[in-house]
Amino acid sequence: MTDLVGLDVGTTGLKALRISSEGDVLARAEEEYPMATPQPGWTEQDPEDWWRAAEAALTQVAGQGVAGIGLSGQMHGLVALDEADRVLRPAILWNDQRTGEECAEIEARFGLRELVRLTGNRALPGFTAPKLLWLRRHEPEIYARIAHVLLPKDYVRLRLTGEHATDVADASGTLLFDVAGRDWSDEVLEGLEIPREWLPSALESPASCGETSDGLPVAAGAGDQAAGALGVGVDGPGPLSVVLGTSGVVFASLPAFAADPDGRVHAFCHAVPDGWHAMGVMLSAAGSLGWLHHVVASGEPLDKLVAEAEPWAPGVEGVTFLPYLTGERTPHVDPKARAAFTGLSVRHDRGALVRAVLEGVAFGLRDSLELLRGLGVEPVSARVSGGGAKSDLWLRIVASVLGLPLERTAAEEGAAFGAALLGGVAAGVYADVAEAVSATVKVHGTIEPEAGWIEPYAVAYQRFRSLYPALRPLEDE
DSSP: OOEEEEEEEOSSEEEEEEEOTTOOEEEEEEEEOOOBOSSTTOOEEOHHHHHHHHHHHHHHHOSTTEEEEEEEEOSSOBEEEOTTOOBOSOEEOTTOOTTHHHHHHHHHHHOHHHHHHHHSSOOOTTSHHHHHHHHHHHOHHHHTTOOEEEOHHHHHHHHHHSOOEEEHHHHGGGSOEETTTTEEOHHHHHHHTOOGGGSOEEEOTTSEEEEOTTOOEEEOOEEHHHHHHHHTTOSSSSSEEEEESSSEEEEEEESSOOOOTTOSSEEEEOSSTTOEEEEEEESOSHHHHHHHHHHHHTTSOHHHHHHTTTTSOTTGGGOEEEOOBTBBOTTTOBTTOOOEEESOOTTOOHHHHHHHHHHHHHHHHHHHHHHHHTTTOOOSOEEEESGGGGOHHHHHHHHHHHTSOEEEESOSOHHHHHHHHHHHHHTTSSSSHHHHHHHHOOEEEEEOOOGGGHHHHHHHHHHHHHTSTTOOOGGGO
């Protein structure tokens, strides 16, 4: 038995992947579930939907010949359980924006620089700790019944194995974790008056953490970005991981813990023992293109819309798009930031708007890259994944804006693939994560920067940066 299964508990659905020990995809399954928005800016899900989806997906991809299972999923979500492991309320998700007051309270209580020193990060509305403070303030009767706190993928683990556990990579996104020390932070827990006994044990990602009823070992796993980085072969310093999903990510594996003192990029434990990573996150990457598609071309194929952007030259004759449709994390840390088109003239058509969106997202990724360079990261290439990576034009733009060749890998489901690799280490199919990545991740194409686009994009990037007044030039930081 050497086949492996990875489960990725996403925001819109659960993906399951079965791979061979050589990395060949043998079976795929996807089960969708709803997301509730009971008030503007709120997002919630029923954890039972994740479990029903996991059961259905495992039925399709597991069975004879499977050696182990790995877990990945959306980060930061709050699953509150009582002493009998009953769900107390719908889970509050990573993209929920209700906790602005609680974030301000946390940063005032510790001070921004001290909070970054303790946790590697500043307080953001999506993180888990502000959600707990919100519950304490607004739903005290539920808060009083909490006995266990889990992250989304770890609720699926609980139902699979009966274990209360998480991994250090996913725990890093709670704002309750000492990322440098790879354990829960007693100082933060004491300062926020949150009982340590509510929290699960935090294991290294490839560690075996319980078994299914069929006796299959289940790896501790990782949050979606760390698992996705493994899925494209970023298990140590070297290539970046660039994700063009609904959100956009620039992810760098680090040789040692390092944090931006202003918390504009996240510092987390990697899914590799004794490894760390830093990443910049923009909230609307492929989501920006999806929004424009819905507004101006609903019902038309997206490929047709993107093709209309091809004739326009870099810079779109002065049109610039700021991709802040839902606020922004990196580099602004501003939930009130908003999107805009500027520089429009009567010459600009629908294709020009599309090209400006593709470029604006690329410029947002460049913001993250520049901050990572401030931490000593000097990449020579990047591995790209996400739905936006299917567009050759978009990858040519991103490669030219970042000044890096972009490599595609064979497997499209990065997080589920990475989770499966962790399951393989837990099951003993591989000796460690490095062996798992080396045996399975295959590069099958490279997009090089366009030489004639680099200078026009350098000019357009400076224009892009000048349009957000709260951001100082990087060279002044």
